[in-house]
Amino acid sequence: MIEVIDLSYTYPDGTTALRDVSLKISDGELVAIMGPNGAGKTTLVKHFNGLLKPSKGKVLVDGVSTDKMTVAELSRKVGFVFQNADHQLFAETVEKEIEFTLKNLGFQENLEELKVKALEEFDLLKYREKSPFSLSGGERKRVALASVLCANPKTIILDEPTAGQDIIQKNNLLELIRRFNSEGKTIVIVSHDIEFIVDLNPRIIVLVSGRVLCDGSVQHVLTNKSILEYSSLTPAQITEFAWRLCEEWTPLPRNIVTVDQLLAALKEHIIGGGL
Amino acid sequence: MPLIEFKNVSFKYGDAESYAIKDINLKIDEGEFILLTGSTGCGKTTLIRCINGLIPHFHQGALEGEIIVNGYSTTECTVAFLSTIVGIVFQNPENQLVSLNVLRELAFGPENMGIPREEINKRIMEVAEKLELKHLLDKTPIELSGGEQQRVAIASALTLKPRILLLDEPTANLDPKSAKMIIELLDTLNKSLNLTIIVIEHRLELLMDYVNRVILMENGRIIADGKPSEVLYSHEAERSGVNIPRLIRFFKKLKELNPKLISNPVTIREGVEALKKVSE
Known part of the structure; x- marks a missing residue:
């Protein structure tokens, strides 16, 4: 459980990135943080694993304030996968990359077992002796994920995981997130990728200028014109299409986000009238 | 040719x-x-x-x-x-922007090509006008938002015409x-x-x-x-x-249900027209 209470954060240069943010993320939730560039999304999630400590207010992880715990203690509970895998990887081999996390977090007896499990899970056994930097972008992303998830954190934070990823990699990621979430892990994802978020169907928290603008379901948030406008988001293509059909052709619900929802809404036209 | x-x-x-x-x-x-x-x-x-x-x-x-x-x-x-x-712009403008301010950034390419000062200034003003960068000319690239940085990267490619x-x-x-x-x-x-x-x-x-x-x-x-x-x-x-964009996935599914639908819309406008037409 992550509880954010009246959190404000000001960077050393005086820029205030978060203002009086309060929110609660329960165990096992799937949450997306969305909003314009510079809204404070990454600053917020960096508070969840203690990379940043509040200027004002509090962040509680499982009931304990993050300023009472070290980053190492927090890292066992909250894993953080950076947007750019290259900012995170540094070891000589894939295997050492994973060992580093485990050693750092104090795993000793079952280190070997956890390491092999992570390598298998992310299909990296064949690369265990290779340098992470000799791998492709998609493979490096898997190493970054494995090096965070090997420690089996209860909460996983993913910062822009789909940027620059093709559809095959996105689908793999989607499957992975769903699987971890169904196993009970809490997932927090920072993303601009509207179509990916529609597929994932998380709870969405929208940040604008360091404040929470709204908090709700995909169908609520991504079909609300004024929320989209304020938060520099655009509607999903199917939503925009449904709105235009509604204006120019036939009445339709305003909250359509998926292809199947649109087909269902047009069912009568398809069966009875021409379509 | x-x-x-x-x-x-x-x-x-x-x-x-x-x-x-x-x-x-x-x-x-x-x-x-x-x-x-x-x-x-x-x-x-x-x-x-x-x-x-x-x-x-x-x-x-x-x-x-x-x-x-x-x-x-x-x-x-x-x-x-x-x-x-041929101008080129990359995914991450931070890797591309090298100068202390936007004005210097825009001058960088043409200066390297030895283009006369007057011509450089003329080109910068034209490009800054077109890409709405005039108010940002004395800013450093890191002060800009991601979208502004990308506009600067495009602008600096355009100054070489x-x-x-x-x-x-x-x-x-x-x-x-x-x-x-x-x-x-x-x-x-x-x-x-x-x-x-x-x-x-x-x-x-x-x-x-x-x-x-x-x-x-x-x-x-x-x-x-x-x-x-x-x-x-x-x-x-x-x-x-x-x-494949969702609009196209939608039409692919719809076409399976209705063979009368023969057009292949790719834009929202074309999609609206296609449905209007087939339901007439």
Whole structure:
């Protein structure tokens, strides 16, 4: 459980990135943080694993304030996968990359077992002796994920995981997130990728200028014109299409986000009238 | 004569075992606006590196065939010369912006080419006006938002007055509204300057209103090339795992239910028209 209470954060240069943010993320939730560039999304999630400590207010992880715990203690509970895998990887081999996390977090007896499990899970056994930097972008992303998830954190934070990823990699990621979430892990994802978020169907928290603008379901948030406008988001293509059909052709619900929802809404036209 | 022509081009990077691109034959005319797509590792970036001469002049390897840009064979010109014909913009503008302020950034390219001061100032003012950067000229690149940085990267490519602009995932790090503004800017440049544009992008729906042509690559080869409606409704697109926009997935499903629906809409406007027409 992550509880954010009246959190404000000001960077050393005086820029205030978060203002009086309060929110609660329960165990096992799937949450997306969305909003314009510079809204404070990454600053917020960096508070969840203690990379940043509040200027004002509090962040509680499982009931304990993050300023009472070290980053190492927090890292066992909250894993953080950076947007750019290259900012995170540094070891000589894939295997050492994973060992580093485990050693750092104090795993000793079952280190070997956890390491092999992570390598298998992310299909990296064949690369265990290779340098992470000799791998492709998609493979490096898997190493970054494995090096965070090997420690089996209860909460996983993913910062822009789909940027620059093709559809095959996105689908793999989607499957992975769903699987971890169904196993009970809490997932927090920072993303601009509207179509990916529609597929994932998380709870969405929208940040604008360091404040929470709204908090709700995909169908609520991504079909609300004024929320989209304020938060520099655009509607999903199917939503925009449904709105235009509604204006120019036939009445339709305003909250359509998926292809199947649109087909269902047009069912009568398809069966009875021409379509 | 086409502005860009690939004749039986293959390329293998120095230490690689397999070809990055293989048997490419391609003609691109002046004024085209092209979406280049395909899964990671398919050879898209290698293809555009061939157009601005980074291949073979910077990236070592084995190049076969010939690439002609604006009448010049790229192997016979320098990268500096080609940069006056071909501008390039990358995914992450931070890696591209080097100067202390936007004004210096815009002057960087033409100064390196030895263009006279007066001409440089004239070009900077024209580009800054067109890309709405005048109020940002004395800012440092890190003070700018992601969208502004990307506009500066495009502007600095334009100060060399290229005829071709290549962009490698220019919106990957931008929020949706900034991404839309960048794509609309490219559309304006394409129409007003007759600038030939090739964009690499995974999120195809962003570009459907603007491009006249889609080139789809797989394993180093071009597997489909044509109008957006031809390429995106093709079996090749389905098979290669390209990210087919939702509107097209919707119409593909609808067409299975109703064979009377024969058009292949790719834009929202075309989609609305198609449904209106079939239900009349």
